[in-house]
Amino acid sequence: MSEFPLQQNDDLSFQDPSVFDQDLGILEDLLVDKDLPGMDNYNLTIPTCSKKMKRKPFSGNQGKELDGVSAENKSRKVLHRDFERQRRQEMKKLYASLRSLLPLEYIKGKRAVSDHMFEAVNYIKDMQKNIKELSLRRDKLKKLYTSGSICGEDGSSNSNLLTNCVTVSPCREGFEILINSSSKEGTVPLSRVLVELVLRRLNVVSSVSTRTNDQRFLHRIEAMAGDLTCIDLLALNTILFNLINLR
16 A cells, blocks of 8 residues: 555545644644643743844933033134134235235246245345445435535545535525535436425425536525425435435
């Protein structure tokens, strides 16, 4: 007899699956009705993998400390950013001021900041050299102006060595300017004198130039002022003297 029952048509046949389900149900009822020994000591609960590990919460003090540290760091960053912004603005202003003081011939064709700084150093050196030369000329002219005339080797007064003399004196409603110059030194820069008078808001009335017998020129300029008491004639005399002699 074979293991598998055959039908009349000799085909293989399997039992209905519902029969196995009924047998499983009966077996489960028997297990529930009868207590198996030692089963109480076993914990049949199986932890599910779907549970996630929870992070231990911080206490109140730890949270406050972290918040304080983050706030302090943020405050430092804000202060540093503001300080850098202010420093860059100040450097930009100083650079613009320095560039405005430099003559065009020093910075022409140069755009880099390093080039401008290098040219600024050259400009300062040139200015120091010019100031030194002008100081020497000023001291020499002061000596000539205070002496009034220069004596030659034979002890005689030689007025021709004193190149240009200036005298400012009051007259009528204004004052007159007398400039005595030597013809050997060329023309006197009267334009400088006139510009200086205009800048001081003085009205030039007349200007006459004549040639004397000793080959010198005498220039006479008459000017008017609203209030003569407000004008320092001695200071004006010194300024005009320097204008026509410092070339």
